[in-house]
Amino acid sequence: MNPSLSQTSGLSLGALVLGGVVIALSPILVRLSELGPVATALWRVALAMLPLIAWRAVSDTATGSRQRPGSIKDVVALALPGVMLAGDLLTWHVSIHLTSVANATLLANIAPIFVVLGGWLLFRTAVTRTFLIGLAVSVAGIAILNGGAASGGQSHVGGDALALVAAAFYAGYILALWRLRSRYSTLTTLLWSSASAAVFILPFTVIFEPTIWPPTIYAWAILLALAWLCHVCGQGLIIYALALLPASFSSLTLLIQPVVAAGVAWMLLNEPISLLQAIGGVIVIAGILFARRG
Template sequence: MTQAVSTAPSRNSLAMAALLLGGVAIGGSPIFVRLSEVGPMATAFWRVALALIPLVAWSQLRNGAVVDRRPEGLSDYALLVLPGVFLAVDLGAWHLSLTMTSVANATLLANLAPVFVTLASWVLFRSRVSPLFLAGLVTAVAGVVVLKGGPAALGGGDLAGDSIAIVAAMFYAGYILAIGRLRSRFSTNRIMIWSTASAAVCILPMTLLAEPSLLPPSAFGWAMLLGLALVSHAGGQVAITYALAYLPPAFSSLTLLLQPVVAAMLAWGLLSEPVGLLQAIGGTVVLIGILIARRG
């Protein structure tokens, strides 16, 4: 009994560390996307397609080392494919919104997924949502608004583009919830292989229709795609998927709000884009909101 009690906090601590690490890794994705030499949809395709290489390699290396339940029947396979479908629509909608509305609006609205995860967890699964968690969620979202320049900076968007960005947030919320339900039945690696492969299959037709070229013209372009696939997807999404076995989806989704903070810091360090007082205050408020939500 003592051993079981002592391992639970350690697992939760490890899951929390994985969650934060995953949020930071995904937060670097806008830098890779901006430096990519192919279009946004082609970048999204390579993001998931190239990520399959380390995922499948790791699966082969650990074959037989960990007991993992295998899918049984069509329903299990459908559940494993579902997160990839959600992710494909999310990436496609977000990249489309970037061409229709302001970057600030597209980034902020697409990062509202934690709000939809919380609502869906409460409505669909009757998950308890404490007032303190809601206070943290509102604080973190407010911090992202400040980070993006305040309400005045978000007024130059297009209604259709803003709506598509909100659709992206809703589908990413579906991705997080689907992963969270699967983690009680399958291993992280199995979920990631199936969801990543199905996302690649769904994104490829959209890419062929929307993009003039699928292949980057230089080694630098391939390096950016590999970085996006290995760091942001194979690294970040795997870490978050692991954490979802031990932490609630509503709280786990809050790591999305770390993305604009990390992106701003990386843009400052790598691209020499200035970070003003307003951005620093916004990033601090986001972190405070996440800490409040953790207490709740």
């Protein structure tokens, strides 16, 4: 193998693994936040705009050009991923406070199944028997996961349901981005999606949150870590890796995120994981990986 190609592949795999680990920390930070889940979601995307705008300024200076939407239709297309992202963050952040971190993270990671179903419904992409079998296995794993929670683990049916809704929204986010990637750069789509998500989340924050402004330096530190470390760096690393590696490698992040989140929640938040929950989690992941083969 070409040494430079091997080195690039190794760097990309490292970026994928690191990105998955970094994003897996986000539910812990959401739980530790001194603000409510909706306000935390707002600051997550709003503060992420600062490094993204700086990145845009440096990029424009270096290239001497800037990507801009040419029509109202382009503006709507660029804003749509942000609307989906807002729905994902709103439902997922609330679910983290209603169920265990492990459950919320695991159930949110069934998004690839919704991506395939959405692609079939919207774009008529083929769905194979292998995918349907994997979907059935994942659904069975979810049932076992909730059975394990009922037998002693920390869970809540409403929280688990919201995590599933978050997965559907995240699938919509991925599909909307997929439609844009042939026309706009990663920076442009990430900047527009973050900005439109912040605009969409703002009214929900005003209505449902008694406190919007972070009260302490600790609160600011948690929000900055969530925005700059998880949202900008984590997403950026994974996007970089998936541009250079086969799509099948994305399944690696599905394995890393629930495991890391459950481990950190056990250490920092003292969240127990029952044996039945662990078995259900393994079955869900196995179903996702099997479905992706189809």
